[in-house]
Amino acid sequence: MTTTARPGSSAVTSPHSIELPVVPVGALLDGAARRFGDRPALVHHDDVLTYRGLWAEACGIAHALVARGIRPGDVVALHLPNRLAWPIAYHGILLAGATVALASPALPRELLDAQLADAGAVAVVSLDPSLENVITTDGRRLDLPVEEHDTPPWTDLDPAVALAHLAYTGGTTGRSKGVELTHANVVANVLQYVATSAGAVPAPDVQGGVTVEQTSPPEEHPVRLGEAVSLAVAPWFHAMGTNGLTIGLVTGTTAVVQDRFDPAAYLADVERHRATTLSGAPAMYHALLAHPDAATRDLSSVRTVTSGASPMAVAQAERIAALMPGAVVVEGYGLTEATMGLCISPSERSATRRIGTVGLPVANTELVLLPVETGRPGDEPVALGERGEIWARGPQVMQRYHDRPDETAAGLVDGWLRTGDIGILGEDGYLSVVDRAKDMLLYKGYNVFPRELEELLAARPEVAAAAVVGLPDDAVGELPTAAVVLAPGTTGTAGLEALAAAVNAAVRPYERLRRIYTVDALPVSAAGKVLKGDLRETLLAAPDGPAWTDGAS
Numbered sequence: 001m002t003t004t005a006r007p008g009s010s011a012v013t014s015p016h017s018i019e020l021p022v023v024p025v026g027a028l029l030d031g032a033a034r035r036f037g038d039r040p041a042l043v044h045h046d047d048v049l050t051y052r053g054l055w056a057e058a059c060g061i062a063h064a065l066v067a068r069g070i071r072p073g074d075v076v077a078l079h080l081p082n083r084l085a086w087p088i089a090y091h092g093i094l095l096a097g098a099t100v101a102l103a104s105p106a107l108p109r110e111l112l113d114a115q116l117a118d119a120g121a122v123a124v125v126s127l128d129p130s131l132e133n134v135i136t137t138d139g140r141r142l143d144l145p146v147e148e149h150d151t152p153p154w155t156d157l158d159p160a161v162a163l164a165h166l167a168y169t170g171g172t173t174g175r176s177k178g179v180e181l182t183h184a185n186v187v188a189n190v191l192q193y194v195a196t197s198a199g200a201v202p203a204p205d206v207q208g209g210v211t212v213e214q215t216s217p218p219e220e221h222p223v224r225l226g227e228a229v230s231l232a233v234a235p236w237f238h239a240m241g242t243n244g245l246t247i248g249l250v251t252g253t254t255a256v257v258q259d260r261f262d263p264a265a266y267l268a269d270v271e272r273h274r275a276t277t278l279s280g281a282p283a284m285y286h287a288l289l290a291h292p293d294a295a296t297r298d299l300s301s302v303r304t305v306t307s308g309a310s311p312m313a314v315a316q317a318e319r320i321a322a323l324m325p326g327a328v329v330v331e332g333y334g335l336t337e338a339t340m341g342l343c344i345s346p347s348e349r350s351a352t353r354r355i356g357t358v359g360l361p362v363a364n365t366e367l368v369l370l371p372v373e374t375g376r377p378g379d380e381p382v383a384l385g386e387r388g389e390i391w392a393r394g395p396q397v398m399q400r401y402h403d404r405p406d407e408t409a410a411g412l413v414d415g416w417l418r419t420g421d422i423g424i425l426g427e428d429g430y431l432s433v434v435d436r437a438k439d440m441l442l443y444k445g446y447n448v449f450p451r452e453l454e455e456l457l458a459a460r461p462e463v464a465a466a467a468v469v470g471l472p473d474d475a476v477g478e479l480p481t482a483a484v485v486l487a488p489g490t491t492g493t494a495g496l497e498a499l500a501a502a503v504n505a506a507v508r509p510y511e512r513l514r515r516i517y518t519v520d521a522l523p524v525s526a527a528g529k530v531l532k533g534d535l536r537e538t539l540l541a542a543p544d545g546p547a548w549t550d551g552a553s
Helices: 026-036 051-068 085-095 109-119 183-197 239-250 263-273 282-290 314-323 405-411 450-458 496-504 532-540
Strands: 011-013 040-044 047-050 075-079 099-102 123-126 134-136 163-168 178-182 200-204 210-214 229-232 254-257 277-280 304-307 328-333 366-370 388-393 416-425 431-436 441-443 446-448 463-473 477-486 515-518
Touching: 026 051, 026 085, 026 183, 026 210, 026 239, 040 051, 047 051, 051 085, 075 085, 075 109, 085 099, 085 123, 085 239, 099 109, 109 178, 163 183, 163 239, 178 183, 183 200, 183 210, 183 239, 210 239, 229 239, 229 263, 229 277, 254 263, 263 282, 277 282, 282 304, 282 314, 282 463, 314 328, 314 450, 366 416, 405 416, 431 450, 441 463, 450 463, 450 477, 450 496, 463 532, 477 532, 496 515
Parallel strands: 040 254, 075 099, 075 123, 099 163, 123 134, 229 254, 277 304, 304 328, 477 515
Antiparallel strands: 011 366, 040 047, 163 178, 200 210, 366 388, 388 416, 416 431, 441 446, 441 477, 463 477
8 A cells, every 4th residue: 555645745645546426425325224234223222223224214204304394405403412313314304305404412502593593404303392493302203294215205416516414613712613515525535434444445236325345355354344333422413423323334333322421331332242343532532441341341342443533642542452452543533624534544454553643544635734824735845744734635525614705715725625733744644633723832932732742741650631731921922731630549749740840851941831730620522622722711710720830931
């Protein structure tokens, strides 16, 4: 496997190229239903939904929505936790020709109302009966007059134009933006990830559905199509959850739905269901590694551990590999504006994986690293090994931000997506995501990147989790400040001076930590990202100040 890279510069093209069918998202479920039939697609407690059953129920919901007046191009919001009603409603909305507006069930009512208004939703599927134009559900059945159907009501959508998702960005640093994604965007990203994660290529069937064929041999991908078992804990409203659900359907995976993330219950279900695939964010893996059951449960069935949503510390990846030696640890990278993902580590057993990187661009994708803040497509990329802002181009890149032309113009330039992330590209084409451009802080005029300090903190045995932010200071601009969760068994703050000394000895003088706070937990979003804005506000309001401070600053 080789990458196409410009010698000496940070530009890389995926080593894979696949033929992408021009079909709506429903074609993926259609093909999976015919191929996997009565295999369980989703399991929630004692309720089993087969592939054929999911297709039939989704078609029924699609016809019921049309009978209610929903037409192609309408927006229907999906405001549910992970329950069996979610995939039924999701595919039903798409099969009706409508667009799914993905809404977090944890949104405060004021923010939810604003998001629904921004989306222009004509209806919302929700557990909350007080919402306007609501279609209620008990989590399994939707309150709609449903008749049996085995075909969708609309089959003539243009996948390159018709919107499948109106997906909202995380909003961790400001107001969420609606990201417009077509059926072609979603289908492309699903098949791009299947190509890497399962060693499979698209294979349209004669009846209009799309399935995939595994070209990789069993010694490279021992879990074959129709054999995998995963635990569905990533929230389905999030890009990683939505597309992860469809990737699982295309590969014939049985997803065991978790009501909520509980480390003990999760570890028990890995053992009980002989899960082959774990997928989540670093915050989830931190909780699993810290739980005492991790050392006693039989986790030998796990063959792949995938992490996304935010960068994983190298020390954490090493601990996962030690706990589940039969699994490959795969880190991916993406964002809502790229449907879900841009990069992933190779999953073949014989492949080289570099812990601390997010691997290579997925099929049909290009990346270029340009000077931070000032670079634009067409400019000379930064040199290999140098930090640069990541720009991406591929069939999964969004169409635009919903009703935000100025922000669209800033984020999409000549077909290239400006990610706002800072990365380093190696000679092998592997990408390391080192920070968010917006997380970079300025100390005495120097750029300080928190990720490097966070890696050093995470590698220390007395630290369970850590995040670094800049706190305002009139004299120096921003003080590099750490918030740390102490490891179990670590008491008091007497060792913080030694911790600071060890970290600061490994970085440049201007990058040194100036303050350390101890916290019980880091604030994270539903997708597992550390909410650095919230953390900064909490530290600024801390009544007792830092547990350790560098008097010199």
